[in-house]
Amino acid sequence: MKAGLQAYVDRINAGDADGVTALFAPDATIEDPVGSPIKHGPEIAAWFRDTVAFNTRIYPAAPIRGSHGAEAALAFDVEFTPPGARRMRIRSVDVCTFDEQGRITSLRGFWGPSDMEVIPDEA
């Protein structure tokens, strides 16, 4: 599970949208942020194309946590630049479940409005 989450981080940081999408099972779900509509199938592929297009970088805040089941969790800060906008930072925790092949079957991203900020321009 930890290796799966680490691959998720590495592939996003490498800009490998297809590689990230390939980590997910065909029927996987993404709820990011928690409390928003759930994404499926083609929405997930489009989500990661945007993620890469926004020059997204994930900075882990602590080592990945496993579990005594098929789940794992990662606390991180993520930075990205939406089209025409300033660079943003979100403080998040992602919780993932995995199938027997090690593919991600669900991802839930915990962050709220108070966890998002605009990154100040450098002087």
Added chain:
Amino acid sequence: MKAGLQAYVDRINAGDADGVTALFAPDATIEDPVGSPIKHGPEIAAWFRDTVAFNTRIYPAAPIRGSHGAEAALAFDVEFTPPGARRMRIRSVDVCTFDEQGRITSLRGFWGPSDMEVIPDEA
């Protein structure tokens, strides 16, 4: 949600077992670690009496994350001393849901065997 999780940390670190238990709704569930049997009612009160008896201290690893629903997440290291054992450290992520009164309705603690270690004795 974030205030509820912060109170959880503060009351455990203050050794206030009854105060921690009071943060939970009557029908709340605890799954800690994720993948282990779920605790209810009196088991939860007993769990926090043990937590306090083991001189447990929680050290947040990153700011508490909220969500766009009634959930929040905290990454932390926790140290405790079981009876007759050495002091231990677990790297965990707790994910909580809350009811309309702000009480915790579920807590899931993400950590696996590789996230637990014995703390070396000081020289």
